[in-house]
Amino acid sequence: MPILPQLQELLDREGVRYEISHHPPAYTAQQVAQAEHVPGREFAKVVVIRSSAGFALFVAPAPYKVDLERVRAILGDAQARLATEDEFRHLFPRCEVGAMPPFGNLFGLPVFVDPELSRDESIVFNAGSHTQTVRMRYADFERLVQPTVVTFAHKEQTPKQS
Numbered sequence: 001m002p003i004l005p006q007l008q009e010l011l012d013r014e015g016v017r018y019e020i021s022h023h024p025p026a027y028t029a030q031q032v033a034q035a036e037h038v039p040g041r042e043f044a045k046v047v048v049i050r051s052s053a054g055f056a057l058f059v060a061p062a063p064y065k066v067d068l069e070r071v072r073a074i075l076g077d078a079q080a081r082l083a084t085e086d087e088f089r090h091l092f093p094r095c096e097v098g099a100m101p102p103f104g105n106l107f108g109l110p111v112f113v114d115p116e117l118s119r120d121e122s123i124v125f126n127a128g129s130h131t132q133t134v135r136m137r138y139a140d141f142e143r144l145v146q147p148t149v150v151t152f153a154h155k156e157q158t159p160k161q162s
Contacts, residue, residue: 003128018136029062044125051080060153095128111147
């Protein structure tokens, strides 16, 4: 069973207003934001980090890049790194690889959110597939997931044209 029905059940039970949207297949956070016609800063990019303590989800706006040195400092683990798809695939069996929603509580994983994501009233994120997203209020997301909010990402620089 895909993760979306479980996520919808949680949102409905908690009285959260949300919208589900469908779009052509998109595989990067920026591609999904474009397909959904939302600013990249509203799209929640989920990055899986592997440390000696296990796995964790780090969530930042689509145009932001995770600073691994900051992540290592946050986790207190100099060996923390980006997990490979092969390493984390089994953690999200009801999701297409790379399309997991930022609800670590559905997967038994801690969630860290960069405060830049909270600057807009709503967020959009993958709903377990590369063709569906959920839009909801950031405040509701924070209430349900109770992430650790800490700075760990910075906006990617766009190359200058010569």
